[in-house]
Amino acid sequence: MHIPFFSFAAVHADIQEQLTGALDKVLRSGVFVLGDELSHFEKAFSDFCRVNYAAGVGSGFDALFLSLKALGLSNNDEIIVPAHTFVASWHAAQQVGLKLVPVDANLATFNLNAGLLESLVTSKTKAIMPVHMYGQTCEMDLVLDFCKKYNLYCIEDFAQAHGAKFNGMVAGSMGQVNATSFYPVKNLGALGDGGMVTSNDEQLINKIRSLRNYGSTEKYLFDEVGINSRLDEIQAAILNVKLLSLEKDNEQRREIAANYIAGLKGIGDIILPIEASGCHHVYHLFVIRTAYRDRLKEYLQTQGIETMIHYPVPPHLQRAYADLGYKKGDYPIAEKIADECLSLPCYPGLPLESQEYVVEKTREFFEKG
Numbered sequence: 001m002h003i004p005f006f007s008f009a010a011v012h013a014d015i016q017e018q019l020t021g022a023l024d025k026v027l028r029s030g031v032f033v034l035g036d037e038l039s040h041f042e043k044a045f046s047d048f049c050r051v052n053y054a055a056g057v058g059s060g061f062d063a064l065f066l067s068l069k070a071l072g073l074s075n076n077d078e079i080i081v082p083a084h085t086f087v088a089s090w091h092a093a094q095q096v097g098l099k100l101v102p103v104d105a106n107l108a109t110f111n112l113n114a115g116l117l118e119s120l121v122t123s124k125t126k127a128i129m130p131v132h133m134y135g136q137t138c139e140m141d142l143v144l145d146f147c148k149k150y151n152l153y154c155i156e157d158f159a160q161a162h163g164a165k166f167n168g169m170v171a172g173s174m175g176q177v178n179a180t181s182f183y184p185v186k187n188l189g190a191l192g193d194g195g196m197v198t199s200n201d202e203q204l205i206n207k208i209r210s211l212r213n214y215g216s217t218e219k220y221l222f223d224e225v226g227i228n229s230r231l232d233e234i235q236a237a238i239l240n241v242k243l244l245s246l247e248k249d250n251e252q253r254r255e256i257a258a259n260y261i262a263g264l265k266g267i268g269d270i271i272l273p274i275e276a277s278g279c280h281h282v283y284h285l286f287v288i289r290t291a292y293r294d295r296l297k298e299y300l301q302t303q304g305i306e307t308m309i310h311y312p313v314p315p316h317l318q319r320a321y322a323d324l325g326y327k328k329g330d331y332p333i334a335e336k337i338a339d340e341c342l343s344l345p346c347y348p349g350l351p352l353e354s355q356e357y358v359v360e361k362t363r364e365f366f367e368k369g
């Protein structure tokens, strides 16, 4: 048996015709940038996130970058970022010119440890970027209380959490401005790059709409020095189709996770993901931890099961951040996650037999010792 880590064939199986139809429609329309498909998708996605506004951009990175720009954050400002995240969260803040102040992770949830936030505040702290790792939101009650207390901006990175909820609030609706990605393998994925900024603040969204379009709101008039980062019509049309099945897809991810959790409970030293209090997890990734991670990964590979590591090296230990002078041991929980985490195949359309095979082979590994 061969089980790929992710399969577009499986994810798109039920909507092939709709996807082709969407591509066809854009091709015939002759409008490829800033057209009706994008307006429609911005409206539909903002409804999905229960916010008033959304602005489509070229990628998740651009969504983060432009969000921070739109808030007017500047060079001496500090932003708290998770030590355990995909490097894009850091890159965006870094390239806006902010000083990054990492907060270590909570080992049980993989998200930022809200208990550490108070200790990181200085007079320069202006913002925090909670990243909802693997499909589960951070403890947003604590994060939002913290923001209120110190008058900080909150920018959610919900690239891994389309449709996740915290106490009934949808991911992407909780910060002043929030950023997500439609990179193909995300829960809601395009057929290329794409991203979105969501907000209830009309002024901020107008600012994003200007910044994404060279700083222009009126043709050939430029109010500021913006960039080119627009979610194109082909991607928007595809996303309009795929948004319709996002809830159903997320439910399937939750079922797969429940099957894995039931099947893997008590095997070896495996630590299973948890759904934290108040959280509705959408399992962008199904991530376990084990001290035998590398050997387990290798064994599963020999049995035809592809797994991945999200992520093998935390941002603070990447060469890109060598200048900041971090060393091993600075963020021990993020480092422990990097050493022990393993993502199992988890996507809509993953057959039940495949899920059972993954469980069986994992059990076999620990039984063989």
Ligand SMILES: *Cc1c(COP(=O)(O)O)cnc(C)c1O
Residues within 6 Å of the ligand: 059, 060, 061, 062, 085, 086, 088, 089, 131, 157, 159, 160, 180, 181, 182, 183, 193, 194, 195
């Ligand atoms: C995917 C991802 C991004 C970046 O999205 P791109 O569209 O690839 O630029 C940012 N943050 C997190 C947490 C992600 O998983």
